[in-house]
Amino acid sequence: MNFEEIKELIKLVSKTGVGKVQIEKEDCKVVISGSKPSAEQPIIVQSPAASAAPPIVTQAPPVIETPKEGAPKSPEKKEDDNLITVKSPMIGTFYRSAGPDKDPFMNVGSTFKVGDKLCIIEAMKTFNEIEAEVSGKIVKVLVDDASPVDYEQPLFLVEPA
Numbered sequence: 001m002n003f004e005e006i007k008e009l010i011k012l013v014s015k016t017g018v019g020k021v022q023i024e025k026e027d028c029k030v031v032i033s034g035s036k037p038s039a040e041q042p043i044i045v046q047s048p049a050a051s052a053a054p055p056i057v058t059q060a061p062p063v064i065e066t067p068k069e070g071a072p073k074s075p076e077k078k079e080d081d082n083l084i085t086v087k088s089p090m091i092g093t094f095y096r097s098a099g100p101d102k103d104p105f106m107n108v109g110s111t112f113k114v115g116d117k118l119c120i121i122e123a124m125k126t127f128n129e130i131e132a133e134v135s136g137k138i139v140k141v142l143v144d145d146a147s148p149v150d151y152e153q154p155l156f157l158v159e160p161a
Helices: 003-016
Strands: 020-024 029-033 043-046 084-087 092-095 117-123 126-131 136-141 147-149 154-160
Touching (some): 003 020, 117 154
Antiparallel strands (some): 029 043, 084 154, 092 117, 092 147, 117 126, 136 154
16 A cells, blocks of 8 residues: 555545544555544554454444424433543543452442542553542443543543532
């Protein structure tokens, strides 16, 4: 795959709004992420590993519901208005505990203070401990253990102390 072909793929991803494209040929592997309109979109070109070519992954745009014309437009009071969302600071794999046989760092109802470990995110074979930036109580865990997470993906809903 030459440089011109890669440039054409980048143009195609930016025009179509596809979230991520992975292409693997005999001599190289190309991954193009285009989910956010930014100048810092990652483009990775690697030597091939002896494996089957991964499928091309596309993300559907979010569905936005619009209220019907006859529906009242009164603002609804949500019970989670006072909650803080803890988001992932990186792309990786989310783990609730330090190991499969260990207890989770946080469960629903767990209280914590600033600096306490909330979870671990593995990125590029490095385990990053995610620490609390506020004190509070876990109201909801939004991600399953050992699941992939994206940058700024919500992980926990927290009731601040």
